[in-house]
Amino acid sequence: MKPVMSCSGQVLIRFAFATIVFQGCASPPEEPQLPLGLDPPRIYIANESSNSVSVVDGGTYKVQREVDVFNHGTHDLAITRDGKQLFATNLASGRVSVIDTETLQTIASIYTGKRCHVVTLTNDNRQAWVANIEDDTISILDTKLYRILGSIPIGKGPMGIAFSRDGRYGYVSSQDKTVSVVDTSSHMIIKKLPVGSNPHFLILGLDGRIWGTNTGESSIFVIDPATQEVMSTFEVGPAPQQIAFGYKGTVGPNAYVTVTGLNKVVVVKADPSDLRILEQIDVGTGPNGIWSNPVGTRLYVGHTGSNDLHVIDSGTSKVIAKVDVGRKPIRVVASR
Amino acid sequence: MHVDMNRRWQGMKGWPGWVTVVGIFGVAVSNVWCADLAQAGTVQVGLATNAVGKFAVVRADGIEERLDGRGTLLLYEGDLIKTEAASQGLIELPGGIQVAVNENTVFTILSRWEQAKGITRILRLKSGELWVKTGEGPKPLEVETPVATAAVRETEFDIKVQSDGETTLTVVQGIVEFGTAFGTCPIRTSTISYGKRGKKCTKPAPTDVRQAISWTSAIVGPVK
Numbered sequence: 001m002k003p004v005m006s007c008s009g010q011v012l013i014r015f016a017f018a019t020i021v022f023q024g025c026a027s028p029p030e031e032p033q034l035p036l037g038l039d040p041p042r043i044y045i046a047n048e049s050s051n052s053v054s055v056v057d058g059g060t061y062k063v064q065r066e067v068d069v070f071n072h073g074t075h076d077l078a079i080t081r082d083g084k085q086l087f088a089t090n091l092a093s094g095r096v097s098v099i100d101t102e103t104l105q106t107i108a109s110i111y112t113g114k115r116c117h118v119v120t121l122t123n124d125n126r127q128a129w130v131a132n133i134e135d136d137t138i139s140i141l142d143t144k145l146y147r148i149l150g151s152i153p154i155g156k157g158p159m160g161i162a163f164s165r166d167g168r169y170g171y172v173s174s175q176d177k178t179v180s181v182v183d184t185s186s187h188m189i190i191k192k193l194p195v196g197s198n199p200h201f202l203i204l205g206l207d208g209r210i211w212g213t214n215t216g217e218s219s220i221f222v223i224d225p226a227t228q229e230v231m232s233t234f235e236v237g238p239a240p241q242q243i244a245f246g247y248k249g250t251v252g253p254n255a256y257v258t259v260t261g262l263n264k265v266v267v268v269k270a271d272p273s274d275l276r277i278l279e280q281i282d283v284g285t286g287p288n289g290i291w292s293n294p295v296g297t298r299l300y301v302g303h304t305g306s307n308d309l310h311v312i313d314s315g316t317s318k319v320i321a322k323v324d325v326g327r328k329p330i331r332v333v334a335s336r
Numbered sequence: 337m338h339v340d341m342n343r344r345w346q347g348m349k350g351w352p353g354w355v356t357v358v359g360i361f362g363v364a365v366s367n368v369w370c371a372d373l374a375q376a377g378t379v380q381v382g383l384a385t386n387a388v389g390k391f392a393v394v395r396a397d398g399i400e401e402r403l404d405g406r407g408t409l410l411l412y413e414g415d416l417i418k419t420e421a422a423s424q425g426l427i428e429l430p431g432g433i434q435v436a437v438n439e440n441t442v443f444t445i446l447s448r449w450e451q452a453k454g455i456t457r458i459l460r461l462k463s464g465e466l467w468v469k470t471g472e473g474p475k476p477l478e479v480e481t482p483v484a485t486a487a488v489r490e491t492e493f494d495i496k497v498q499s500d501g502e503t504t505l506t507v508v509q510g511i512v513e514f515g516t517a518f519g520t521c522p523i524r525t526s527t528i529s530y531g532k533r534g535k536k537c538t539k540p541a542p543t544d545v546r547q548a549i550s551w552t553s554a555i556v557g558p559v560k
Contacts, residue, residue, distance in 0.1 A: 105451070106451075107450065108449060109449040127517065142515075146448060147515070148458075148460075148485060149484070149515060150482055150483045150484060150485070150501075150516060187517065187533050187534045188533070
């Protein structure tokens with residue numbers, strides 16, 4: 001029979017077929033990627049009495065792993081913007097553990113000071129500031145080399161740390177009932193603001209103000225970095241702990257405050273000139289750590305009493321998932 | 337209870353001999369393992385020697401011990417060492433590292449652990465003056481002060497801290513990575529640099545290193 005195609009034509013077709021097959025073998029079709037921002041976050045919970053960090057999948061709400069931090073009294077967490085490193089303070093050890101979030105292994109342990117309490121990353125993530133309650137200092141930790149680059153004497157019992165939006169100021173709450181304003185270009189305290197009894201947690205709000213809790217009282221307060229003054233104080237209930245921000249449909253931004261004395265998350269209108277309670281959400285026993293997902297529609301709440309994590313849907317204000325974690329889960333963060 | 341135990345023992349008589357041997361071996365191994373764990377709580381990190389005057393070591397549990405004259409004292413992780421006026425001492429760390437402690441000095445022996453590098457010994461100098469000399473090769477040793485950190489390579493240096501935390505680093509031989517929270521600079525042989533709060537360390541300047549370490553002669557021998 002006469003070939004229906006010339007030899008060179010057949011070679012070309014075979015070459016093309018082989019190329020397609022080869023390319024198919026070299027790079028199998030990948031799973032379709034979700035649009036940016038839709039990957040579920042990963043939730044990390046510090047378990048103070050288990051000396052560990054629980055890792056929870058933010059899509060399935062299943063515990064992926066409990067990471068041993070090689071220290072004692074795991075208390076606070078800070079995650080880098082790229083989500084690759086997690087820093088955990090350990091009150092009893094006076095050390096910060098560094099967890100590689102890809103391998104979920106502890107890769108470093110750095111002594112900072114006695115009873116290191118909270119850790120906050122500078123806005124550029126190059127340094128971690130760590131509050132050492134018993135040493136009355138802030139340790140400056142290099143987040144690449146893991147070296148302590150110095151310390152800042154703060155005053156009695158530093159408890160919480162936050163940075164202004166522009167990074168020019170650090171705010172440190174202390175057991176002397178004040179918040180110190182630290183100039184980050186000189187590491188000098190430029191002002192001490194009286195706030196209330198046992199001021200504890202501090203966070204940068206969506207409005208660029210510094211929000212904090214007076215855990216020894218029943219109030220939250222708001223500091224304006226433009227004036228370095230306390231612009232509002234507001235009662236929310238006994239022993240308020242931590243704050244996260246979110247939205248309820250068109251309403252917001254709202255401040256979600258864990259109030260241990262009520263076993264509730266108290267939702268406050270996040271407007272310092274018009275602070276008022278919008279609603280109260282029943283949660284577990286001893287709500288403490290709280291964090292919101294990047295779009296502010298889910299709140300993750302750790303409970304030091306019931307040893308679990310609750311997930312609140314901010315749209316309905318209902319608890320949509322409960323996850324058992326380690327003992328005394330006190331701090332929660334999630335990847336961005 | 338007595339009857340129960342007898343029954344259990346009678347039951348064990350029927351077991352093969354190797355089970356008993358393995359059991360005893362297992363108990364012995366676990367005892368050794370537990371002993372190791374117990375010892376791991378206090379890690380020996382060096383030796384203090386050649387004390388002059390009042391040389392005190394405050395243990396992590398608050399117990400204070402003093403070293404007199406030519407005696408020696410084992411040092412552990414978390415120890416705080418302090419000298420008073422007209423007092424000095426010498427510390428020997430693994431790897432041939434020598435640390436001379438000048439008068440009116442306070443520092444703590446700490447460590448950092450990294451999965452990739454293992455243990456780095458850290459001396460957190462609160463006030464006073466230390467002289468450090470290492471053997472050949474990079475050493476996992478750093479000196480922290482209130483405003484700076486000196487990371488050691490193959491080197492001999494002197495580091496001094498004032499009451500406001502200002503730190504003076506004099507490198508006798510080798511290279512020291514000297515850094516504050518505002519920047520790092522390598523300091524080389526026969527130069528001096530200063531670290532101040534809120535500032536990058538100063539550019540290295542030539543200096544008379546023999547003068548800087550002349551205080552060490554009483555405990556490590558005359559400066560060559």
